[in-house]
Amino acid sequence: MKKIQLPNGRSLSQIAYGLWRLSEAADTRVDANLARIDACLAQGISTFDHADIYGDYRCEALFGQALKARPSLRDQIEIVTKTDIMLLSAQWPQTRVKHYDTTSAHVTASVERSLQRLCVEVIDLLLIHRPDPLCDAQALGACLDGLIDSGKVRAVGASNFQPWDADLLQSRMKHRLQTNQIELSLLHVDPLTNGQMAHAQTHRMPVMAWSPLGGGRLLTQQTADGSASSRLAAKLEQLAQASGTDASAVAVAWLLHHPAGVIPVMGSNRLDRIRAFGQGLEVPMDRQTWFELYELALGHEVP
Numbered sequence: 001m002k003k004i005q006l007p008n009g010r011s012l013s014q015i016a017y018g019l020w021r022l023s024e025a026a027d028t029r030v031d032a033n034l035a036r037i038d039a040c041l042a043q044g045i046s047t048f049d050h051a052d053i054y055g056d057y058r059c060e061a062l063f064g065q066a067l068k069a070r071p072s073l074r075d076q077i078e079i080v081t082k083t084d085i086m087l088l089s090a091q092w093p094q095t096r097v098k099h100y101d102t103t104s105a106h107v108t109a110s111v112e113r114s115l116q117r118l119c120v121e122v123i124d125l126l127l128i129h130r131p132d133p134l135c136d137a138q139a140l141g142a143c144l145d146g147l148i149d150s151g152k153v154r155a156v157g158a159s160n161f162q163p164w165d166a167d168l169l170q171s172r173m174k175h176r177l178q179t180n181q182i183e184l185s186l187l188h189v190d191p192l193t194n195g196q197m198a199h200a201q202t203h204r205m206p207v208m209a210w211s212p213l214g215g216g217r218l219l220t221q222q223t224a225d226g227s228a229s230s231r232l233a234a235k236l237e238q239l240a241q242a243s244g245t246d247a248s249a250v251a252v253a254w255l256l257h258h259p260a261g262v263i264p265v266m267g268s269n270r271l272d273r274i275r276a277f278g279q280g281l282e283v284p285m286d287r288q289t290w291f292e293l294y295e296l297a298l299g300h301e302v303p
């Protein structure tokens, strides 16, 4: 699997594994999590996507226990994590309302907690999880530059940012933002036209696509009711059969075909599905096939 280069010269694997749902897995013991990591590495998937909040603040630690059990893994992987969402959680009894916190105090403390939970010395890529309407960009920019200069994080980026959110933060920073992680799939095509993809390309940042299978909904749509989503599911199935893969691989191939350099962040807990993450690389995708799927995603032909 090829690597996708970031503006700072470092790289991420072309497909990433997201750990949002890890705490919901039937088996979250260290050996089971090591097996998930091994299944990724066997295909060249070396980028692991976290957030402090995943699993009610527990997923980073589940992953960290696996790294602690096998420290040699650390140098083979890139760890991405995120900060700024404050959940209503028993872990934070003083939180009255779900909110975002991009203050230096919160971001710095959150990084320290992530390092501890993940059992690592440095985070490869820290993302601001959601744009914060109360963000003091000057202060956040200085905080993020400082985290890079201190060696706690190697690089920073954005998530769910609109172009103007990214431009504002970047204008207050010395170091470059490396990516924008956004919702992008055949069930969420807005970024193709709302400026997010164009902005990423303008700044030569790869895009990390979250929920590339629409959280599984892309594969569970009914195929017999004649609706646009049903026709999309049927088309995915037809292309899967033609390429000897499955519908999820075709959906991934559709993302990989975009010239921006899209990194699908896959989310299964099942070993059989994890082992097949790389199949999207084997599905042939040409311009007209891409547009056939896009048309079905839109529900109408392009103007």
Ligand SMILES: NC(=O)c1ccc[n+]([C@@H]2O[C@H](COP(=O)([O-])OP(=O)(O)OC[C@H]3O[C@@H](n4cnc5c(N)ncnc54)[C@H](OP(=O)(O)O)[C@@H]3O)[C@@H](O)[C@H]2O)c1
Pocket: 017, 018, 019, 020, 021, 049, 050, 129, 159, 160, 181, 182, 209, 210, 211, 212, 213, 214, 215, 216, 217, 219, 220, 248, 265, 266, 267, 268, 269, 270, 273
């Ligand atoms: N930055 C953000 O704001 C943000 C937001 C959401 C997610 N993310 C990141 O993106 C990652 C991926 O998100 P996601 O988990 O929603 O990705 P996804 O790959 O679109 O969906 C994964 C879900 O689909 C199910 N699934 C996979 N293949 C299936 C199939 N053939 N049939 C039926 N169900 C199937 C999986 O269930 P099984 O486990 O049973 O396979 C899992 O529940 C997250 O882990 C996280 O790292 C980021």
